[in-house]
Amino acid sequence: MATVEDRVKAVTGRTLNIDPGEIQAEHSFTFDLGAESVQSVELVAMFEEEFGIEMDEDAALSVETVGSACEFIARVCAEQGVAVDLE
């Protein structure tokens, strides 16, 4: 199974139309990857779909970078009993 980071990058790439290979953990969704505000909502929905979790929208939308999204999602997965590969 791919790691959380791989899956986050894949979803991000698909949603923003970017090659996942160009996405790095320290990238900000808006500043570095150019996500528009509606795309931020799409990203949240697509992460939920990818991982089968429910995220609080306020908390999720305030996540700034790809790396912190991975941490946030891993935490939510743990809370909601969803198994993921961290490494």
Next chain:
Amino acid sequence: MLAVLLSVVDRPVREFQSDKVKETRALKLILLDIDATGRRNFDPVGLSRPLFELRCGMTSLAEKLIARTKATDVACFIPEYMAGVYRTETQWPVNDPGALGADDLLLVNARVKADSFDIETAGPGEVGLGEDGGVQYVRVGADDLGRIQGEDITSWIDNAREVLPSVHANLPTWDYAWDLMLANPDELTADFNALGRSGIEGSVEQPNAIRGSDKDVFVAPGAVVHPMVVFDAADGPIYIDENAEIHPFTRIEGPCYVGAGSILLGAKCREGNYIGPLCRIGGELEESIIQGHSNKYHDGFLGHAYVGEWVNLGAQTSNSDLKNDYSTVSAILDGRRPLDTGSPKVGALIGDHTKTSIGTLMNTGSVVGAMALIMATGEPLPKFIPSFAWFLKGVTTKGFGKKKLYETARMAMSRRGKEFTGAHEAMFDAVFELTSEPRDEAIKKGRKQMAARQHS
């Protein structure tokens, strides 16, 4: 809403002439909206107000019952979650058990049709039941009072059923929001006639045309009718309330009521509309009820619709109100089960604080919840949009969440000098919970659709 209620006394509500209703001593009317399940049939417009505040014709259901029973005093029991807000809008006691302590009480389920309420308001204690066995009214004489006990209104009524004799009254009731919309034209005419006001007391700038009889038009003091406005009262009366403003090229067909301070911007008002206070209306409108404080500034057709308060409909927002095979329209109130309305003409039901974008298209029998935000794609909307939905790119999402919607509501209300208070927030928090199931389902479904699109 407060102003409307306060005006009950001097406002010309229909005087019902029934030989069964006599001028009697002081009567206290208790309006009941306590059936948590049944009231959901009035979603989404009943979610954030007592059902008896809903409109039909020129009056609310409460005003009709008050006029019918000639009550001199009024109190009410409503869902607790909306009591905080409603207390700021009414002078009546709300959910106050103390209100049950007076002489000559008449408790009436707010959904009972006032026109058919032919029960003696004074008399020995009696519980009237409907076809479903539910309580439609409770009449309490001074002698009965001490006999009925109860910690809250529900247990009080249960006790009344044990103590007092029951009769099968089987009074007709309003069962769905579309019932009000469908009865609206006839009620408008009846209310206008009961009121007995006609003539031009505001300012009507010429040229202006009235088709039909001048007697069927009333322009209240302070209202301004610009030149080139047509009133067609041939098939029903037209009432323009105080300080309303009718801009040029507006055509109004009767029966129609335009609320205080509302502005019509070149609107094409077909027959049978109730437009509440402080609305801005353009485009085409037919047999619809707009509760108040809502905007439909631009072109676009709205027919057989019931629109709540603080709604904003973007330019070219339209709804269908007739199916292409003329069959009866169905609507989905709970997000799951379609209900046959029994009518070939039902448009949209739109809850409070909902905003639609430019070009929003709604199907026949659409239900759009309260506090929803619609960014249309050009495709017709799904027939059910849950409350608090952010409808983006063709699917329901969590969007930017509830807080952001409250911020917008706060701003919209403050622009009209009103406050979105903590009580409003608490009420809508409760609405959020009440409506969570279908919303969560729609959000899940939306995610799947969005993902499928990405993969294709």
Next chain:
Amino acid sequence: MSDQTARNESHPLDSIFYPKSVAVLGVTPTPETVPNDIFRNILTSGYTGVLYPVAPFKRSIYAVKAYRYVLDIPDEVDQAVIVYPSNVCHKAVEQCGQKGVKSIIMISAGFREVGPEGAKRETGVKEICDACGMKLIGPNCLGVINTDPISMLNASFARKMPARGRIAFLSQSGALCTAVLDYALGKGIGFSKFVSFGNKAGVTEIDLMRYLHKDPQTDVILVYLEELRDGRGLVEAAREITRGPGAKPILLIKSGRTVQGADAAASHTGSLAGEDVISDAVLKEAGIIRVDTIDKLFNSAIMMTYQPPPRGRRLAIVTNAGGPGVMATDAAVNMGLEIPRFDDETTGRLKSALPAAANIKNPVDVIGDARADRYSAALQAVLDDDNVDQALVILTPQSMTDIEAIAECVVAGHKKTDKPLACSFMGGRDVQVGINILQAARIPHYILPEWACSALIDSNTFNEWKNSPAPEFKPLDVDAAAARAVMDSAPGGYMREDQCLDVLRAYGFPVPRYKLCTSADDAAAFADELRCPVVLRVVSPDIIHKFDVKGVALDLDGSDAVRGAWNDMMTHIAEVMPQARIIGAIVRGMIPPGREIILGAKRDSVFGPTVMFGLGGLFVEVFKDVTFALAPVTAQRAASMVRGVKAYEILTGARGTASADVGGIEECLRRLGQLVSDHPRIGELDINPLLVGSADTGNLVADVRIRLAP
């Protein structure tokens, strides 16, 4: 290009209005979003520089090559317009600093206006800007517009570029900007510069006002302010801008309330009147014309920008309807304009040009059937009259009225005179053709004659102000060192009474003879020396409310009475407040009853030291009849403060009372202003009351309270 050379080329704010290149950071390709609108506005408004979109992972925006970061742009970037979400703006600003950007217009919201977290973000952004020497407009603003053809910059998300004009508009509210632009468009009003400055984290309204003062494109400065943060700075700037060569009028709408600093705790004088009353008084003192509505703002602005300054307040009115003429006359007189008599020559000319039924006196009524010839003759005659400084033409549409021709003759008349002219063509649709002609010729038109009068009076007020000498502050002879020594010995909080009196004495206030006595014998001896009934007042750093502990004894006649009172007082205090440290007690003569006034001083969080004057008792507490001034107070200002209260006549001997020592009060106000200016530790000072005597007896400080900062 002469404009360009006239412009002070090296002004640090030039990069806001005249950038050679602009990058928009955070552009999106989605139409009808704020970032997209801004980019398109710059692109389509005729901007003369170079424009770059910064949009990560987008090839282009509107066919203009896009860059991922501002650092990737190969050329120099003068100005960055930032529209990123607030949580990443600091990253954009950092890169701008590295790139050598000179000015930043931060449109993004989500800063100080949303609470402490936003405030922290704002401070962070501001610090980077300061460190890199970048000028910052915003955040939370609509943007900047410059209609100067050498720039033609619309770096805003306003829908339309306004017409070019000579009015500059500065607004804290972005939403108001769009409304104003729309309003101006409808009235054919143009702008030189248009700035929405939002949270003013960097560049403030004061900086912008100073810039516009030197801007050759601007004649009138309009400001909409929600929050006054540096009132003193605003006043100082306004005083420089509104007087002397190149003076420009400042018209200001101030809404909302000021943010009061924590130090501005409820003080007596401060609570007498809201901050807004202070603002009102102080702004007037700075030559700022404060207005309440957008209508009035532009009514006066177009008068000042379209018309020459009036030479005096004398107004001639020409009308074709008696009623409006009379109403205009009433309005004009009430507002302070004069309706002069014409000289004989004018009267003769009017008599020969107008029918017998006409009124040839001011206001001239050319009668309902008047056509252009009558208007023309009447207007010429009154404008030629030396007794007339300005004219108002009123027209009501009658069946004979040739509106267009009359408008043309007003335009012709206007060309031949250097006196200001205003018009009021009353009505709506019918008179519109005339109004259009007037607007095209830049003759101010007002729907109501009263509005015209109000604009004319503002123009007069400004012109008189502009040409009046700036009042000079002349310090009075005081012993500042002695006062400082007293304060240096006092801790923070309320000063002891004896110290307060020492300070006032050092500053030359009329304080009664007093002595801080430390024993009953000492007090009795001083009472004998005074040879009049005396007051005994306990002095203790621990006792604030003297009366509560019976620490005041009144009307003590003779040394025995003083000694007895001393012993009673000290015994009682020892019982009820055994822990109180007693320094002694002040002995001074009883002060005879008389008229009371209040003098106050306060260090305001917005305006710095201010001075207040009011008549005592009801006048202050009920009627809030008080006046304010910034300290220090000039002699002229002191005089206007005293005369500015509505109940002033009570001091001048109304209703049989003796005339008061007004000169003495004025001197006290000047001394008070000097005192609070000299000593920043004084947070609050109340002389309440000052007993007013006649010019012979003089005034006397009856009680004083001073609060010192720690």
